[in-house]
Amino acid sequence: MWNSENIELLKQLWSRGQSAGQIAERLDCSRSAVTAKLQRLGLRRAHKPPTSKPMILPARSTKSSDAKHSRPMRRAQKKAKREEYRQQALYEMLAQAVKNTR
Template sequence: MIDAGGTWTDERVEQLKKLWSDGLSASQIAAEIGNVTRNAVIGKVHRLGLSGRTKTAKPAANGTPARARKTTRAPSAPTPIAAPIRSNVVIAPIPAAIAASSEIELPVMDDSIALPTSERVTIMELRESMCRWPMGDPTKPEFRFCGARSNPGVPYCTHHAQIAYQPVIDRRRDRKLARA
């Protein structure tokens, strides 16, 4: 609601509807009605569910015709990139032996081998000195955290820290292998 001087009476709402259908802007309507802001007019228009309207070229106050708005066209299909993107990263060619093989087998880390089930902890049992590596599906009741002793200043145990913090060179190599 607007303050006591600018409440939306039935009379004011009817005036708003008329001015809105005439094509006036929210600022112009606010000035015409008086004692309401442009944002109050916009809010009331939305609450009333008044339809959007097409803008027509109307003569300006000084008698000169208003400029017609530039019409926008539908977005076209994206243009393909002709030249490769240049960066400061050098990508080594894939060795012929790797390129020739159609399927690359990446090592699979099985969390159940890394720690016995008895060391896994729930979020309520997790302490500051315990490994916070998530194990399992978080939506399932069997979800746990590693719980092994973590290294100082690192949230993971030695085993999981090696997985989480790989050197940059290893990550790049792994990405290249995965792309191939």
């Protein structure tokens, strides 16, 4: 499989920047075979330089409407609703008890 012609073609395609998958298609072999041969030959890609235009993300807002700050308020509101529900349930149970005693 790996004759001198294929090895030279492998080196040329790799130096041009083609991927191991693209080289494998060209040589009619598996991608794994190409990556193994590249490792045995000691061929590696150089690290990519950082992009010239890095993506800059906007700063997070510190307003009270931020999700972090509104989450405790939501929990407090839910807790208050639970307490109101419990109180209402107690009144209903008390009313039922009064009806049953008559």
